[in-house]
Amino acid sequence: MTLISVDRVSFGYTAERRILDDVSFAMESGDTVGLVGESGSGKTTLLRLLLGLARPDSGTITFDGASLDPRNAAFMRQFRRQAQIVFQDPYSSLDPRQKISSIIAEPLRSLRIPGDHRQMVADALSSVGLDADAAGRYPHQFSGGQRQRIAIARAIVAGPRLLLADEAVSALDLTTKIRIVELLASLGTRMSLLFVSHDIGVVAALCRRIVILERSRIVESGDTAEVLARPQHPYTQRLLASVPRLSLKDTRS
Numbered sequence: 001m002t003l004i005s006v007d008r009v010s011f012g013y014t015a016e017r018r019i020l021d022d023v024s025f026a027m028e029s030g031d032t033v034g035l036v037g038e039s040g041s042g043k044t045t046l047l048r049l050l051l052g053l054a055r056p057d058s059g060t061i062t063f064d065g066a067s068l069d070p071r072n073a074a075f076m077r078q079f080r081r082q083a084q085i086v087f088q089d090p091y092s093s094l095d096p097r098q099k100i101s102s103i104i105a106e107p108l109r110s111l112r113i114p115g116d117h118r119q120m121v122a123d124a125l126s127s128v129g130l131d132a133d134a135a136g137r138y139p140h141q142f143s144g145g146q147r148q149r150i151a152i153a154r155a156i157v158a159g160p161r162l163l164l165a166d167e168a169v170s171a172l173d174l175t176t177k178i179r180i181v182e183l184l185a186s187l188g189t190r191m192s193l194l195f196v197s198h199d200i201g202v203v204a205a206l207c208r209r210i211v212i213l214e215r216s217r218i219v220e221s222g223d224t225a226e227v228l229a230r231p232q233h234p235y236t237q238r239l240l241a242s243v244p245r246l247s248l249k250d251t252r253s
């Protein structure tokens, strides 16, 4: 079943410059999709549109068959529960004044989700591999990798169907990066994952499908293994030639 459908979407922050130009792709339920492109190609902008934080100038985005319209408050309330995001920098994305329990429970409060929030936070912590006693501590007491686990716990606590990750492992050292990629891979069995990265190696390790964005346009997409084995577009070929691959199998041993 199609979860997200992006159909001929164009967008610019100003009238003079298009940041996304006639972009189309679809994501099935349960899919792991890597959106790859160089800095400035429009990846974060596309995520902003997918979250309903901005509206396309033309084209449509649908979620679960319904048009994603930021002006439709009732739809957006439902949608926010179903789609959550993890950002790049685990240092700036967590409020240093709040305990971890409060940080992780934030979506439960803001989306007014009923139930035992304490238990939901404990479940989310367990899902990301952190001890329950982390709930009573503050962000500065954790490493970068642990902070990213906390950010992921916050993103999954409300049980989203779609997890968006914007360069979510780029700021981490290699060993930590591999652990977080493994965590995302395990979560990818429970929810759909759209993983935005300039790092084709990480996408190769994590994502079943890949979408390549070059300067506002999608130039290639398909099964990750196939695209990487036989890249058709010169941009994909250049990207592949310049980036070392990260293999989970090689690095686990």
Ligand SMILES: Nc1ncnc2c1ncn2[C@@H]1O[C@H](COP(=O)(O)OP(=O)(O)OP(=O)(O)O)[C@@H](O)[C@H]1O
Residues within 6 Å of the ligand: 013, 014, 019, 037, 038, 039, 040, 041, 042, 043, 044, 045, 046, 198
């Ligand atoms: N709020 C904004 N107003 C005007 N221009 C913007 C705004 N945000 C981004 N841009 C421009 O849009 C283009 C695409 O930016 P975007 O952040 O989507 O790229 P990206 O592929 O995510 O890059 P990176 O990998 O560096 O994060 C860039 O040229 C950027 O300068």
